[in-house]
Amino acid sequence: MTDFKICIIGAGSVGFTKKLVSDILKVPEFENIEIALTDISEHNLDMVAQIIRRIVDVNGLKTTVTATTDRREALTGARYIMNCVRIGGLEAFADDIRIPLKYGVDQCVGDTICAGGIMYGQRGISAMMEFCKDIRDVAETDALLLNYANPMAMMTWAAIDCGKVNTVGLCHGVQNGHRQIARALGEKDHSKVDIICSGINHQTWYLDIRYQGRQIGRDELVEAFERHPVFSKQEKVRIDVLKRFGYYSTESNGHLSEYLPWYRKRPEAINDWIDLSEWIHGETGGYLRYCTENRNWFEEDFPKFLDDAGVPLADYERTDEHASHILEAMETGRVYRGHFNVRNGGVIKNLPDDCIIESPGFVDRFGINMVEGYELPQACAATCMASVNVQRMSVQAAMTGDVELLKQAVLHDPLVGAICTPDEVWQMVDEMLVAQADWLPQYADAIPAARERLKNPTVKTREWSGAARQTVRSVEELRENRAQKAKSEGHGLGTKVMS
Numbered sequence: 001m002t003d004f005k006i007c008i009i010g011a012g013s014v015g016f017t018k019k020l021v022s023d024i025l026k027v028p029e030f031e032n033i034e035i036a037l038t039d040i041s042e043h044n045l046d047m048v049a050q051i052i053r054r055i056v057d058v059n060g061l062k063t064t065v066t067a068t069t070d071r072r073e074a075l076t077g078a079r080y081i082m083n084c085v086r087i088g089g090l091e092a093f094a095d096d097i098r099i100p101l102k103y104g105v106d107q108c109v110g111d112t113i114c115a116g117g118i119m120y121g122q123r124g125i126s127a128m129m130e131f132c133k134d135i136r137d138v139a140e141t142d143a144l145l146l147n148y149a150n151p152m153a154m155m156t157w158a159a160i161d162c163g164k165v166n167t168v169g170l171c172h173g174v175q176n177g178h179r180q181i182a183r184a185l186g187e188k189d190h191s192k193v194d195i196i197c198s199g200i201n202h203q204t205w206y207l208d209i210r211y212q213g214r215q216i217g218r219d220e221l222v223e224a225f226e227r228h229p230v231f232s233k234q235e236k237v238r239i240d241v242l243k244r245f246g247y248y249s250t251e252s253n254g255h256l257s258e259y260l261p262w263y264r265k266r267p268e269a270i271n272d273w274i275d276l277s278e279w280i281h282g283e284t285g286g287y288l289r290y291c292t293e294n295r296n297w298f299e300e301d302f303p304k305f306l307d308d309a310g311v312p313l314a315d316y317e318r319t320d321e322h323a324s325h326i327l328e329a330m331e332t333g334r335v336y337r338g339h340f341n342v343r344n345g346g347v348i349k350n351l352p353d354d355c356i357i358e359s360p361g362f363v364d365r366f367g368i369n370m371v372e373g374y375e376l377p378q379a380c381a382a383t384c385m386a387s388v389n390v391q392r393m394s395v396q397a398a399m400t401g402d403v404e405l406l407k408q409a410v411l412h413d414p415l416v417g418a419i420c421t422p423d424e425v426w427q428m429v430d431e432m433l434v435a436q437a438d439w440l441p442q443y444a445d446a447i448p449a450a451r452e453r454l455k456n457p458t459v460k461t462r463e464w465s466g467a468a469r470q471t472v473r474s475v476e477e478l479r480e481n482r483a484q485k486a487k488s489e490g491h492g493l494g495t496k497v498m499s
Contacts, residue, residue: 003032004331007078007139009071009131010085010149011037012044014051014298018309020082021052022316023324025061029332034064038074045069047302054309071131076138080327083131083147083155087123088439090292095435096120097285102461103428104419106264106468108254108279109287111150112202113387114415118394119432121154122406123439125162125398128155132163144330144367146170146323147341152201153356153387156341157395161354168368169341169356170322171201173250178206181248184224184231185211197250198348198359198374201341203259203387204250205380218246234275237263237282245379254282259387261418270467284466292472300475329363336363342370349375355388386414401442403433403450424459 006024011017017037024030035052039045049067056063068074075081086093096116097107110116128149135143145167147156156169174197182190196208209216225231225239232239237257242248249256253274257263263273274282279290298305318324322338329336337360344357347370351357361370376384393409396402410416411425420428430450433440437447473481 003034004079004140005034005036005077006080006082006327007036007038007074008082008084009038009074010083011048011067012039012041013084013086014044014048014305015294016084016148017048018051018055019319019321020084020323022055022313023318023321024327025055025059025063025313026316026318027324027328027332030063030327032062034066036074036078037065037067038069038071040069042069047298050306051309054306055313058310059313072134072138075134078135078139079143081131081135081139081143081145082323083128083145083149085124085127085149087120087127088436090288090295092123092436092439093120093288093291095432097288099432099435100416100428101284101464101466102431103424103459104267104464105416105428106267106270106284106466107258107415108274108282108284109258110285111287112153112255112259113151113390113394113413114258115410115413115428115432117151118390118406118410118413119436121151121391121394122398122443123436124149124151124155125158125395126440126442128158129163129399132159132165135163135165142166144168144326146326148323151391151394152341153391154395154398157343157354157356157391158398160343160356162395162399168326169201169358170326171341171358172321173202173255174204174339174358175320176252177248177250180231180235181206181209181221182211184221184228185216186224187211196360196374197339198357199250199376199380200351200356200384200387201358202251202255203380203384204339204358205245205247205376206250207247207374207376209248218242221248234277234281236273236275240273245377245383247377247380252280254280254286257282258415260383261414264415264467265418267467274468276468276470279470282468284469286470289470289472293478296472297475297478326363326368330365330367333365337361338363340368340370342368347372347374349373350381351376351384352388355391386412390414398442401444401446403429403443403446406443421459427454427457427459427461430454 045067053065096110100115107114107116145165147169149155152169159165159167179190182193194210197204197206199205235253237253279286325336340361341358344355348357361368390413397406407429433450
């Protein structure tokens with residue numbers, strides 16, 4: 001095998017970086033590669049580097065691990081680049097949730113579309129252009145960028161069309177939904193259930209499901225989910241959409257509920273559609289709370305995380321995250337089938353050619369080869385198109401610093417448009433621009449005017465925590481909760497839920 005270099009941007013995402021690297025190191029041919037870690041946080045970078053180096057040392061591998069805050073140094077000579085950044089960190093993320101709440105927009109995640117996702121995209125695309133320039137300048141010719149950063153479609157769209165870098169977007173929503181469908185059908189091994197899934201990221205649809213030689217139709221799938229003791233309570237939005245559209249969506253209840261204009265627009269009705277057993281089923285700002293708790297836990301329990309990294313790779317089960325499987329296929333020729341985010345170009349016949357779709361493809365030494373000719377059911381296509389139009393405007397706004405286009409994108413967002421008046425949208429975007437100015441260099445000339453407009457607001461706002469906000473738990477509370485969960489599962493009382 002030819003040795004090669006992998007660069008991970010945003011490697012300070014400690015848990016996810018450990019997973020990606022562990023998966024890669026399970027491929028026997030990859031023992032001699034170099035893994036270059038880079039992050040703007042020297043503190044986080046040092047912690048993750050210690051963990052990755054411990055994995056390498058414990059397993060006696062020849063893998064080279066480097067860590068630097070100099071991104072160009074990390075990218076130099078890289079054949080593969082993985083992007084795992086969250087631009088603005090938890091500080092900006094908090095504003096993505098807090099400010100829209102003042103205008104009545106209640107989000108669970110806020111990282112794909114909706115007000116939070118659009119602003120997240122403005123921050124991320126600005127940084128993505130810097131990454132792409134460095135990749136073009138110093139990485140291997142035709143290096144492959146594997147983008148894990150949200151908003152997936154917008155970031156990938158910008159990298160391909162504007163950054164001019166060979167890019168694929170990767171998400172685990174299809175795999176998680178696949179496992180869930182199998183469990184609903186009473187099958188523990190999801191590999192025994194075959195699927196074809198196509199659409200756009202976070203709004204991908206299981207177009208064909210086969211189990212035990214039979215095609216599973218809408219009525220059978222609805223019945224399976226409604227009789228399941230856990231999914232029937234946690235997935236009310238997904239089940240309702242399945243009933244009305246005829247197709248199940250990849251995304252969790254909380255995610256899906258904020259991409260549509262029907263389930264979170266009336267505060268008094270939100271709790272009818274969500275479940276608070278876990279954040280991902282619809283909790284207000286749930287993902288922000290989850291990320292905050294995990295950061296605090298990792299900081300306090302780092303010695304334990306470092307100790308856990310000493311488990312031999314022989315005892316580690318490789319995950320179904322796409323990255324390691326793509327690299328394995330491209331380097332060894334062992335074919336891999338997955339669902340990838342790429343430029344449409346006719347893969348899905350009734351979505352625009354320029355948009356980013358998520359659909360089946362095969363990987364080998366020739367790269368990622370998409371299966372062409374899918375046509376989405378009309379309701380699924382219409383829902384996707386609403387998001388595609390918002391994504392297109394958002395990408396263009398991020399590239400040009402066009403505040404008016406940015407506001408038009410937010411206005412056309414399905415959930416925001418169901419809740420806010422145009423005046424409210426205009427003021428909300430001004431407020432978010434001012435709050436996040438440090439991460440929005442393309443709007444530097446426009447932000448002073450936004451700040452002036454906010455001195456004389458035209459619409460009233462309110463301080464609102466949302467319909468279903470939970471408080472951030474302490475590390476001790478998290479430990480106790482995990483211990484109780486492990487105890488109940490040990491007695492057969494728990495049910496593992498895949499979102």
